[in-house]
Amino acid sequence: MPNIPGRTVGRLSLYRRILNQLHEAGVQFVRSHELAQMSGTTAAQVRKDFMYTDYAGSPRRGYSVEGLLASVSGLLDRPEGQAAALVGAGNLGRAILAFFSGRRPKLRIAAAFDNDPAKTGRAIEGCPCHPLSKMPEVIVREGIDVGIVATPAEAAQDVADRLVESGVGGILNFAPVSLSVPSGVHVEDVDMTVALEKTAFFARQRGK
């Protein structure tokens, strides 16, 4: 499948979550407008997004939940699975570990890293925590290709550099800085400060 836009990948991930819920609830078929409503988008958008999939719905009945789920997962998951590493086991890092622990079978956080000796050498939220110096070794050994940066802003660029050197292909960045990485490495920013300020800004636009 050639060059799926980032927005579409995001929505596919969202649809998959919903399809999983429907599947667990025993639902067999679903229409584009239903998915649209559940995911906060439009029916046309849903159908366009599924064009990146090889899966075809059937007129009148809609999409088979099971079939679509398999098809979307085929697109999103690497069949052999993927592993991620979290760097920074502070408040936020631990929350992230807890949030993801055991959720996605095909995408697990296989290691955590921190410089504080009190945190290393044991498991945090079920995930083994190593000192940063072990990063290259562990990343290669575990076949990790995604890094999650949850360090203070000052440390983030350095950590990103090391992740990239160790061979990671994508970084999920929670630190409030824009990372610079070689082209070919994907950076996805989750900027909570920006998100909060945006919310606050639009919260007071009401009625104006």
Add this chain to the structure above:
Amino acid sequence: MPNIPGRTVGRLSLYRRILNQLHEAGVQFVRSHELAQMSGTTAAQVRKDFMYTDYAGSPRRGYSVEGLLASVSGLLDRPEGQAAALVGAGNLGRAILAFFSGRRPKLRIAAAFDNDPAKTGRAIEGCPCHPLSKMPEVIVREGIDVGIVATPAEAAQDVADRLVESGVGGILNFAPVSLSVPSGVHVEDVDMTVALEKTAFFARQRGK
């Protein structure tokens, strides 16, 4: 200033962070291409974004850091300040409280809510935590107009409904569900699962 697009508001928040750092470092002037580089965008984009501001840079020297900062802040902040409430004092909620505590003078988290009696009646990360039943009262009293949802997915819609009923104008949603709210209320989603799956997807597109 009429209808600033969400993307632009996000970038303005980003520029402000950078301007603050420059200001603290004693830098007086900055060019659009420098800001572009520091924020991961383009010079033309930076200049377009500043058109929503009344501030004018000067040819040859660029923008005065102090002047721009004041102008951007005038756009993003409500002069009297704004207050937010966090709902859900679990792992993630506490990390959010710690992350924001005392950062923005014009935007503070004034209250937290949780249903667990072990968490209420005291301060968490310096923020007073109340039972959910107190929500309407506290929100009105504190003049809160932004809600932050950090509850499990199952509780999120109910919490959102109550926040809206209590008069909140914007919700920052960390729960992995799409909230439905009356039009006029702004919802900003921070979906960590989607973000991680996007990162993983693009991490393995390298060289392909």
Add this chain to the structure above:
DNA sequence: TCTTGTGAACAAATTCACAGCG
């Protein structure tokens, strides 16, 4: 009939390119 799949129309966002100014 009610739905999908999709080209065409439209809208939004970004980038280009250049006039104007110190």
Add this chain to the structure above:
DNA sequence: CGCTGTGAATTTGTTCACAAGA
């Protein structure tokens, strides 16, 4: 000159609208 401010061009993303199928 080297910069900003901005209309125009372009690209990207979304929505419309309708043929085709069960």
